[in-house]
Amino acid sequence: MTTTSSEFALLDETWSSVTPPAARRMLIAAAAAFSVRGYHATTTRDIAAQAGMSPAAVYIHYRSKEELLFQISRIGHATSLSVLTSVSEVDPAERLAAAVRAFASWHAEYHTTARVVQYELSALTPEHLAEVVELRRRIETAVRDMITDGVRAGAFDVPDVRGATLAVLSLCIDVARWYQPSGRRTPAEIGDLYADLVLRMVGTTT
Amino acid sequence: MTTTSSEFALLDETWSSVTPPAARRMLIAAAAAFSVRGYHATTTRDIAAQAGMSPAAVYIHYRSKEELLFQISRIGHATSLSVLTSVSEVDPAERLAAAVRAFASWHAEYHTTARVVQYELSALTPEHLAEVVELRRRIETAVRDMITDGVRAGAFDVPDVRGATLAVLSLCIDVARWYQPSGRRTPAEIGDLYADLVLRMVGTTT
DNA sequence: CTCCATACTAAGCGGTTGCTTAGGTCTAAG
């Protein structure tokens, strides 16, 4: 089964850096399959079928099934990091709110990719995991810096910066677990809701 | 490999209703294996070996590998529901704080079980999933009722009760994903941190 | 036209999977 829905048109933005096109189609098929059934329960035959090719075609473009997972995880982490850090606001509260809005809604919009990114880390080889862990460290640092800036500016009241960072990231990431497109909230609405809740958590001195 | 560490002594409380003892040992071994490798990546041979028995022994006590998962999921959900609802406080803020403290620290202390409970729902048969979904509905209702009570009593300021319920549950559940015993916070400390953050989210008019 | 690299498929290999079958061992009642 090949797919050409708008969901996958959007996903193509995320994967636009992957060439050749056949390799990209294979990655998108793998991300879709992994997110539905999980990495271990997905067979290389499932992936190839979803991409409209034979099982052997997987190994033209990728060394192994694990390399497909690694590319999804690497690109997914890099994308979510850039979503988080490309906010332009300067006021600490507005900046944190914008970052949370973007980060949370990304995890809803791309929950398919985000699930693979968040729940299949243990299936990576130690070398690939190390590369991904470094991206995760940068994501955590980005959020912690925003909260620290707000505390220094006297805009936030946070007794435990590390704890607040943990909670903010956790809250946004977990959107990928429960979000479903048929639910009652759009990704943008979730972003707005979460931006408000996070500002309350950091005790904005409105 | 059989285990007799204190972690498993604690787990035995959760599984104390399971008899005979051999069936209980098998369930505990399955929960440990599922939480480390995931349901699909765990083989019946892994489970049997961890329980110190032969692969065939699994099928003396359980119809299938999926039934092991179902029993873990059912008992795990029931336990976390009882943790959430057995708080004795009456003041809305104290009550919600106590519930969050208990629920969040449970997801840390029993992260092994909680991971299976939260991340392997899609491996259940439709009939078994329906039974578990009903327990999850009751968990959500319990939290929503606590927030609604606080709003009615004028103790909370919550513009979106459903949204706040979602966020509180999501925050606590996600503890199971990131918690590790070697980390810098104990389950009790996580409970205290989260109780405080949740009271800020619901805008307690202290 | 020939040549050759790229992109793909059909077929299948060795190994592993969930689960079954047939049979052995223990305890305790008669």
Place this chain on the structure above:
DNA sequence: CTTAGACCTAAGCAACCGCTTAGTATGGAG
């Protein structure tokens, strides 16, 4: 001692796994 039944194992089956090999179709360069 015999017997019943609960509990467990050794061995293995059919199906499926990730991945490989050998070979085919295509299209551009000389």
